[in-house]
Amino acid sequence: MYICVVQGKCVSTIKNKKLSGLSLVTVQKLKKSGKAADDIFVAVDVIGCSIGEVVLVTTGQNAKHGLETQDLPVDAVIVGIVDHHDKELK
Amino acid sequence: MYICVVQGKCVSTIKNKKLSGLSLVTVQKLKKSGKAADDIFVAVDVIGCSIGEVVLVTTGQNAKHGLETQDLPVDAVIVGIVDHHDKELK
Amino acid sequence: MYICVVQGKCVSTIKNKKLSGLSLVTVQKLKKSGKAADDIFVAVDVIGCSIGEVVLVTTGQNAKHGLETQDLPVDAVIVGIVDHHDKELK
Amino acid sequence: MYICVVQGKCVSTIKNKKLSGLSLVTVQKLKKSGKAADDIFVAVDVIGCSIGEVVLVTTGQNAKHGLETQDLPVDAVIVGIVDHHDKELK
Amino acid sequence: MYICVVQGKCVSTIKNKKLSGLSLVTVQKLKKSGKAADDIFVAVDVIGCSIGEVVLVTTGQNAKHGLETQDLPVDAVIVGIVDHHDKELK
Numbered sequence: 001m002y003i004c005v006v007q008g009k010c011v012s013t014i015k016n017k018k019l020s021g022l023s024l025v026t027v028q029k030l031k032k033s034g035k036a037a038d039d040i041f042v043a044v045d046v047i048g049c050s051i052g053e054v055v056l057v058t059t060g061q062n063a064k065h066g067l068e069t070q071d072l073p074v075d076a077v078i079v080g081i082v083d084h085h086d087k088e089l090k
Numbered sequence: 091m092y093i094c095v096v097q098g099k100c101v102s103t104i105k106n107k108k109l110s111g112l113s114l115v116t117v118q119k120l121k122k123s124g125k126a127a128d129d130i131f132v133a134v135d136v137i138g139c140s141i142g143e144v145v146l147v148t149t150g151q152n153a154k155h156g157l158e159t160q161d162l163p164v165d166a167v168i169v170g171i172v173d174h175h176d177k178e179l180k
Numbered sequence: 181m182y183i184c185v186v187q188g189k190c191v192s193t194i195k196n197k198k199l200s201g202l203s204l205v206t207v208q209k210l211k212k213s214g215k216a217a218d219d220i221f222v223a224v225d226v227i228g229c230s231i232g233e234v235v236l237v238t239t240g241q242n243a244k245h246g247l248e249t250q251d252l253p254v255d256a257v258i259v260g261i262v263d264h265h266d267k268e269l270k
Numbered sequence: 271m272y273i274c275v276v277q278g279k280c281v282s283t284i285k286n287k288k289l290s291g292l293s294l295v296t297v298q299k300l301k302k303s304g305k306a307a308d309d310i311f312v313a314v315d316v317i318g319c320s321i322g323e324v325v326l327v328t329t330g331q332n333a334k335h336g337l338e339t340q341d342l343p344v345d346a347v348i349v350g351i352v353d354h355h356d357k358e359l360k
Numbered sequence: 361m362y363i364c365v366v367q368g369k370c371v372s373t374i375k376n377k378k379l380s381g382l383s384l385v386t387v388q389k390l391k392k393s394g395k396a397a398d399d400i401f402v403a404v405d406v407i408g409c410s411i412g413e414v415v416l417v418t419t420g421q422n423a424k425h426g427l428e429t430q431d432l433p434v435d436a437v438i439v440g441i442v443d444h445h446d447k448e449l450k
Contacts, residue, residue, distance in 0.1 A: 039119070
């Protein structure tokens with residue numbers, strides 16, 4: 001899973017029916033330094049995150065287990081809010 | 091899912107029979123800056139996108155859930171048209 | 181799916197029995213510029229491609245749907261020959 | 271599988287119920303040089319690793335086979351502690 | 361599949377029971393130039409490779425089809441020894 005920061009909303013009106021009602025947010029992976037990586041991607045938010053919040057994102061096929069319905073065309077789901085994480089060996 | 095911009099068509103006459111009738115388009119991921127990444131890949135368009143349109147692309151095994159038939163040799167499907175997305179924390 | 185150029189053969193005598201009789205070719209992804217990327221990988225060719233031909237390659241688990249048998253240890257399959265593709269917005 | 275070094279804990283209070291009771295740790299891949307890569311990710315620890323320990327991490331869908339329950343939204347699991355590994359041809 | 365060179369052994373005493381008896385080796389992808397990439401990863405060797413040998417590695421979920429048992433937490437399996445492969449268009 002990746003530690004990401006929530007950047008904002010991804011609004012899509014014309015979309016696959018299976019995605020209706022899902023909250024889509026843009027996220028960026030956090031690097032070891034704590035800075036966000038250059039890439040941005042979209043994850044389904046079933047937790048109700050705020051912008052700027054640090055979250056745990058599961059990607060790939062197993063992401064579906066973070067949703068109630070499992071036959072959705074989704075490859076990234078937010079599965080938790082990160083309270084604290086260690087970045088480097090102390 | 092990735093936010094991508096549609097670049098154009100990918101025309102293939104000799105292809106796997108299961109791909110017959112599917113619209114294949116070339117897409118590029120958008121970076122945080124809003125610029126397109128260097129890489130280009132091909133996604134199935136079941137929505138009917140225009141060139142230059144910003145779309146949401148699901149990749150990997152779960153992409154199949156964006157299609158009506160699920161046993162296709164496809165690893166990327168356009169699942170929505172992006173109206174607006176936040177790129178950076180405000 | 182990725183747009184790749186076929187570089188040549190990958191010959192393997194000692195291999196998993198399930199791969200017997202499959203044609204293995206080395207391919208390289210094409211970048212937006214039309215140049216080949218530095219990386220090289222191996223795909224199963226069930227179409228009968230020529231060296232230098234531009235092809236469409238499906239990767240990951242769904243690649244198996246491009247084969248007749250689906251329980252093969254294969255993660256990349258050529259699913260079409262590309263006649264033409266748009267590389268950049270016009 | 272990747273050879274990674276355990277960096278520390280990833281603490282999440284608000285999370286998917288299926289993740290309850292799982293130990294989440296931050297890990298970094300080791301490069302050929304033995305140095306840790308820049309990226310950091312989160313894996314489930316079912317072995318009980320210590321910080322600084324070198325471990326073997328399975329990623330992607332098959333990671334689930336390293337857990338007792340297989341329908342979890344998890345894409346990386348620690349499957350072993352590495353005693354020794356060869357980094358370069360001798 | 362990737363063309364890799366076998367670097368050596370990966371020894372793990374404390375590991376998931378499902379991995380018992382499997383030979384784990386460290387491998388590196390070969391680039392177009394024939395040089396090994398910087399990254400190193402671990403694959404299951406069911407063929408009996410020697411150090412320095414050039415092998416074909418299947419990754420991801422389908423790697424399991426290269427093993428006799430399919431519910432193992434494994435994401436990379438050696439499926440063949442490469443006798444010869446073409447690296448560039450002639």
